[in-house]
Amino acid sequence: MEKLYKVVFSLLLLLFTNSLLSQSVEEDIKKLVNLTVDMGMIYEVKELVRYEENEQVKKKFLGEYEKAVVLFYNAYIEFYISKYTHAEIKEMIAFYETPTGKKFANDLLLLSSNSFPKGKEWSKQLIEIKEKLKK
């Protein structure tokens, strides 16, 4: 009987530790996403209820909003967990938090949304081509 208790206890401890570890990896991935992905569009939606006076409506909206945010993060969590170890994720965070890493990450953000200083000109050029073809 005592043996059984020990096995159950060890299993529970293992499950608990695993759950803590995976939570911590997920939190770090979210941190990495916040450093390297343009989150502007995510925050903009939240602004919708900034002046909402009905607390119940606001609460309901924020609840649904959080679920949508989770879906967004999950796409990245799945990617990073399948490609990198937790130590590598931590190393990336450390790099993107240095002044040069931060500067570079910001340029990467602008590049991916095509709002890079010179990318803006490029986007404009591409729109002009489309307009020209319409005529």
Next chain:
Amino acid sequence: MKISTLFLLLFFINLHGQSNSEKTVSKLMDVMNIEQHIKVTRENCVMWVVPSQEVEYLKSFDATVPVFKNNFRQYYLSNYTQEEMNELLKFYESPLGRKITGNSGTLLELSVKAEEIWDDASLEVIYSYIYK
């Protein structure tokens, strides 16, 4: 004679410095997977073009690429110091950095997918709020 030698020496030092920076920027462009970025943008843009105009559109698109690359190069040359670029290269040439570069194409495609996921999910949230 001495002055002209000095000028010549300064000219070569400057030339060497420039070519070093340009080499670093070229490496950075590889690290940032600019080619993949252009490829994804090309594929996304052509989706919105009428099939009969696709060839003409792609021809015009491809003509803008060298200008974009040059502008990009100039941006890094004027906004990053050699020290900063070296720091970036040091990270991206490490085993982890190489892994990041190797996965950057997949990550770029994922970012487009994640944006679509967000657009769909957030639209539902907005609609249910507006028509509450």
